[in-house]
Amino acid sequence: MSSPAVAVPSRGKPAKANLSGAPVRRLLAPAVIFMFVWMIVPLVMTLYYAFRRYNLMMPEVTGFAGITNFKLMFTDPTFWDSLINTLVLVGASLVITVSVGLGLAILFNRTFAGRGVARTLAIAPFFVMPVVTGLIWKNMLFHPVYGLLAWVFRHLGLNPIDWLAQYPMLSIIIMVSWEWIPFALLILLTGLQSLPEDQIEAVRLDGANRWQEFRHIVVPHLGQVLYVVVMLESIFFLTSFAEIYTTTSGGPGTATTNLPYYIYQSAFFQYDIGISSAAAIGAVILANIFSIFLIRFVAGNLNTGSRR
Amino acid sequence: MAIVELKDVVKNYGGKGSDAADNAVDSFNLTTKDGEFIVLVGPSGCGKTTTMRMIAGLENISGGTISIDGRDVSQVAPKDRDIAMVFQSYALYPHMSVFENMAFALRLKKLPDAEITARVQEAAKVLDIAHLLERKPRALSGGQRQRVALGRAIVRQPQVFLMDEPLSNLDAKLRVDMRAEIVKLHRKLAVTTFYVTHDQVEAMTMGQRIVVMLNGKIQQIDTPQRLYEWPANIFVAGFIGTPSMNFLRGKVGADKRSVANEHFNLTLTGARGGALAAHAGTEAIVGIRPEHLSYLAPNDPIAENVLSGVVEVVEPLGSVTMIQVQVGPYRVTAQIESHLTVAMGEPIRLRCQTDKLQVFDATSEQSLLQAPAAS
Amino acid sequence: MKDRTIGGILLTALAYFVALVMFFPILWMLLTAFKTEQNAFTIDPHFLFVPTLDSFRVALEQGSGYLHYALNSVVSAVVSTLVGLLLAIPAAYAMAFFPTKRTDFTLVWMVSTKFIPAVGVLIPIYLVYKQLGLLDNLAGLTLLFTAMNMPLLVWMVYSYFKDIPKDLVEAADIDGATTLQTMRKVILPLALPGIASAGLLALILAWNESFWSLTMTDHTAATLAVYIASFKSAEGLFWAKMSAASVLTVAPIIVLGWFAQRQMVRGLTFGAVK
Numbered sequence: 001m002s003s004p005a006v007a008v009p010s011r012g013k014p015a016k017a018n019l020s021g022a023p024v025r026r027l028l029a030p031a032v033i034f035m036f037v038w039m040i041v042p043l044v045m046t047l048y049y050a051f052r053r054y055n056l057m058m059p060e061v062t063g064f065a066g067i068t069n070f071k072l073m074f075t076d077p078t079f080w081d082s083l084i085n086t087l088v089l090v091g092a093s094l095v096i097t098v099s100v101g102l103g104l105a106i107l108f109n110r111t112f113a114g115r116g117v118a119r120t121l122a123i124a125p126f127f128v129m130p131v132v133t134g135l136i137w138k139n140m141l142f143h144p145v146y147g148l149l150a151w152v153f154r155h156l157g158l159n160p161i162d163w164l165a166q167y168p169m170l171s172i173i174i175m176v177s178w179e180w181i182p183f184a185l186l187i188l189l190t191g192l193q194s195l196p197e198d199q200i201e202a203v204r205l206d207g208a209n210r211w212q213e214f215r216h217i218v219v220p221h222l223g224q225v226l227y228v229v230v231m232l233e234s235i236f237f238l239t240s241f242a243e244i245y246t247t248t249s250g251g252p253g254t255a256t257t258n259l260p261y262y263i264y265q266s267a268f269f270q271y272d273i274g275i276s277s278a279a280a281i282g283a284v285i286l287a288n289i290f291s292i293f294l295i296r297f298v299a300g301n302l303n304t305g306s307r308r
Numbered sequence: 309m310a311i312v313e314l315k316d317v318v319k320n321y322g323g324k325g326s327d328a329a330d331n332a333v334d335s336f337n338l339t340t341k342d343g344e345f346i347v348l349v350g351p352s353g354c355g356k357t358t359t360m361r362m363i364a365g366l367e368n369i370s371g372g373t374i375s376i377d378g379r380d381v382s383q384v385a386p387k388d389r390d391i392a393m394v395f396q397s398y399a400l401y402p403h404m405s406v407f408e409n410m411a412f413a414l415r416l417k418k419l420p421d422a423e424i425t426a427r428v429q430e431a432a433k434v435l436d437i438a439h440l441l442e443r444k445p446r447a448l449s450g451g452q453r454q455r456v457a458l459g460r461a462i463v464r465q466p467q468v469f470l471m472d473e474p475l476s477n478l479d480a481k482l483r484v485d486m487r488a489e490i491v492k493l494h495r496k497l498a499v500t501t502f503y504v505t506h507d508q509v510e511a512m513t514m515g516q517r518i519v520v521m522l523n524g525k526i527q528q529i530d531t532p533q534r535l536y537e538w539p540a541n542i543f544v545a546g547f548i549g550t551p552s553m554n555f556l557r558g559k560v561g562a563d564k565r566s567v568a569n570e571h572f573n574l575t576l577t578g579a580r581g582g583a584l585a586a587h588a589g590t591e592a593i594v595g596i597r598p599e600h601l602s603y604l605a606p607n608d609p610i611a612e613n614v615l616s617g618v619v620e621v622v623e624p625l626g627s628v629t630m631i632q633v634q635v636g637p638y639r640v641t642a643q644i645e646s647h648l649t650v651a652m653g654e655p656i657r658l659r660c661q662t663d664k665l666q667v668f669d670a671t672s673e674q675s676l677l678q679a680p681a682a683s
Numbered sequence: 684m685k686d687r688t689i690g691g692i693l694l695t696a697l698a699y700f701v702a703l704v705m706f707f708p709i710l711w712m713l714l715t716a717f718k719t720e721q722n723a724f725t726i727d728p729h730f731l732f733v734p735t736l737d738s739f740r741v742a743l744e745q746g747s748g749y750l751h752y753a754l755n756s757v758v759s760a761v762v763s764t765l766v767g768l769l770l771a772i773p774a775a776y777a778m779a780f781f782p783t784k785r786t787d788f789t790l791v792w793m794v795s796t797k798f799i800p801a802v803g804v805l806i807p808i809y810l811v812y813k814q815l816g817l818l819d820n821l822a823g824l825t826l827l828f829t830a831m832n833m834p835l836l837v838w839m840v841y842s843y844f845k846d847i848p849k850d851l852v853e854a855a856d857i858d859g860a861t862t863l864q865t866m867r868k869v870i871l872p873l874a875l876p877g878i879a880s881a882g883l884l885a886l887i888l889a890w891n892e893s894f895w896s897l898t899m900t901d902h903t904a905a906t907l908a909v910y911i912a913s914f915k916s917a918e919g920l921f922w923a924k925m926s927a928a929s930v931l932t933v934a935p936i937i938v939l940g941w942f943a944q945r946q947m948v949r950g951l952t953f954g955a956v957k
């Protein structure tokens with residue numbers, strides 16, 4: 001470089017406050033530090049505990065455990081059950097919420113009298129506290145004798161089902177789906193309403209039928225939206241807890257014990273911090289598999305709408 | 309009122325691996341007179357806004373110093389520079405009334421209410437927006453918003469005004485009106501003003517001195533008249549004036565007064581006569597403005613300093629007629645009197661006003677003429 | 684364009700039907716809340732009955748504790764949202780108007796913390812809280828809610844700020860405003876509707892939060908989620924009361940939620956769907 005007047009900011013130099021005096025760091029720091037203390041520090045501690053001998057019942061046993069906790073976890077059949085249950089719950093709920101949600105979104109994308117009211121009623125379940133969902137379904141709908149479904153079955157000449165005993169996982173899936181179909185509906189509907197109208201007109205003029213129109217315009221446009229729904233729901237379904245806590249408590253046996261519930265039980269009933277931390281790391285990894293894609297998507301979207 | 313001095317000012321936005329070649333503004337030197345109206349002009353992306361924002365303090369400078377009335381303000385926050393700025397977007401506060409928009413800065417200074425009201429009303433009267441004071445910006449037309457933006461700047465009674473393309477969002481007619489009004493306002497307030505535009509007509513009609521920029525570098529700083537008569541290089545020569553100057557490439561003749569090739573031979577006269585003394589044989593580019601070419605009747609005996617060619621385009625503008633003439637490989641634009649009838653495809657001869665010719669070095673593109681010292 | 688063909692009418696009917704099916708459990712809860720306990724717990728459900736407010740009265744009476752839990756819910760939801768906004772607004776302001784090379788990273792990092800499952804941090808937080816005496820403590824719970832909602836608040840407020848031209852910040856700057864004055868007098872008034880809807884969403888999510896309430900509180904700081912969950916072993920004894928308490932808990936949020944629908948989509952999908 002020849003010109004001495006050119007001062008290219010060098011990397012090592014601390015960033016100067018901008019002239020306008022906005023103390024950028026001081027504005028940003030509280031939120032960053034807060035999130036660091038409440039999320040990252042505990043996450044690191046979980047990782048640490050996963051490699052420690054640590055049982056609240058045996059405070060004198062401490063020390064580095066190597067991969068013992070993971071070994072114990074992997075040989076615990078309940079862990080495997082919970083992993084499978086988690087995946088079943090996530091997979092089934094995804095299929096149901098996305099397909100039903102898409103169907104409903106298309107249904108509600110038509111104009112008809114009272115559409116607003118109908119849509120508003122349909123999305124209400126999303127705002128119901130999960131604990132309430134669990135109790136209402138468990139008692140007033142699923143109850144084998146006094147539940148509404150039992151009454152319906154009797155009227156149809158069928159034997160009432162003891163849902164939570166006979167089909168525990170299905171029951172959980174139904175409840176979770178009931179809560180989350182509205183979410184899929186709402187987001188897919190928003191997606192549908194932002195469909196490129198001109199493109200639809202164009203293919204109609206080209207003589208495309210309804211199916212072709214759906215296949216070639218609606219699906220690609222909705223693809224992105226669906227992707228987001230699937231990723232977000234996966235992460236939320238992975239952490240389902242209240243619905244199980246209030247209804248089956250993970251049972252019968254381990255039939256509805258998912259990973260969060262397994263961790264909860266190991267920590268709060270077996271007091272085994274080491275093993276539950278190991279399982280927690282597993283849950284984080286599982287969530288990350290989904291969130292990495294989602295975060296990349298969000299990051300990619302970050303600047304598409306920015307000004308200047 | 310103030311003298312603003314920019315000394316070796318550099319801006320580098322500092323992208324990855326950026327060096328001096330990426331400077332958005334490079335060694336910018338300028339000292340204003342007190343109360344001067346300075347126009348920064350140049351094509352889009354040449355660094356006008358960046359320069360303006362550095363003067364305002366909205367952008368850190370990467371090198372050099374900026375001082376206002378002798379005080380180095382390079383590291384001073386915008387609010388402590390005593391400047392006011394008119395944004396291209398106007399940047400009116402949408403949730404405040406016109407009055408509150410104009411009063412905002414005064415309220416922050418904790419001036420007494422009575423004075424605030426007096427100042428705002430005074431400015432509103434000057435700008436003819438007194439009847440709009442209660443409105444919100446969204447209820448105003450573009451021109452009205454423009455006035456409010458000006459009003460917000462003048463109530464401050466700052467040392468320096470900065471205006472970044474303030475008229476570019478207005479329609480053509482309004483733009484011309486506002487131009488005159490801003491000039492009038494400046495004459496009345498006599499506050500040192502920096503005015504950014506990419507429109508050379510605006511620059512020429514408004515500026516007391518004009519800074520022509522290209523690629524972050526100052527090409528020339530001069531009065532409108534001298535920019536027109538003594539452009540420092542080919543870029544300035546081509547940028548100032550409409551239609552643009554014609555450029556013809558040739559060699560400086562042995563007589564050290566003429567530039568020629570097989571299609572033309574033009575000899576400098578008047579004040580310019582001796583300029584090429586040291587340049588015999590140099591590859592040079594002659595510049596001639598369309599208005600310095602005139603129609604030569606076919607039977608006219610004059611044969612020197614004449615361009616002969618074929619008329620390609622005729623554009624009658626009413627008061628004058630623009631024609632394009634093919635002279636050898638060159639397309640030459642000329643401005644001729646409108647009563648003359650010329651037809652496309654016909655041969656034509658154009659006479660050059662040789663005391664207005666420009667000559668540039670073909671490699672450096674700098675002018676070979678010696679401008680007389682500014683008065 | 685309204686569709687008056689047979690198919691159209693059938694589709695409309697189907698939409699009504701589905702909406703009703705989805706809403707039915709809530710409706711059923713609502714009906715049950717207006718029944719007597721005997722009416723609520725019958726083999727053949729009563730669809731027509733004389734409504735009574737008894738269950739609400741029982742749910743709300745002194746001994747039931749509903750008000751204690753409700754107060755905890757209100758305090759934790761409102762305070763966590765306010766604290767969250769107090770931290771999120773300056774952060775969003777810095778990132779939206781004074782971006783640096785690291786801003787994108789910071790923002791994405793903030794958002795990504797939302798995707799750490801709560802169980803991933805439960806155990807250390809539980810143990811540390813125990814050490815600090817923050818278990819079953821309303822402040823402790825409130826801070827957890829704040830952490831839970833922070834990514835959402837930062838992101839939403841950021842996206843609303845991004846819609847405001849930076850010119851306004853610079854104009855205020857030149858007009859002599861300090862950072863705080865610019866924020867208070869220029870940016871906040873303009874972003875207020877957006878900030879309000881972000882706050883509303885955070886409020887809803889905090890109110891409905893069950894995981895942390897169930898694991899970190901017992902009675903003193905317990906919220907309505909814990910109170911309602913306590914009905915889980917009350918086999919058929921208190922259906923009407925449970926429903927009444929649930930209605931009181933859920934109804935305000937459903938109403939608020941209906942208002943927040945659109946913003947919710949934008950917020951929950953982190954702008955991927957608008």
Ligand SMILES: Nc1ncnc2c1ncn2[C@@H]1O[C@H](COP(=O)(O)OP(=O)(O)O)[C@@H](O)[C@H]1O
Nearest residue numbers: 321332333350351352353354355356357358359
């Ligand atoms: N914030 C910025 N970051 C990086 N480069 C910038 C920024 N602002 C402007 N530039 C670059 O600096 C140069 C000058 O820009 P600007 O001053 O806006 O030009 P003008 O106002 O003359 O059109 C351009 O090349 C532009 O791309």
Ligand SMILES: [Mg+2]
Nearest residue numbers: 353356357358
């Ligand atoms: Mg510009």
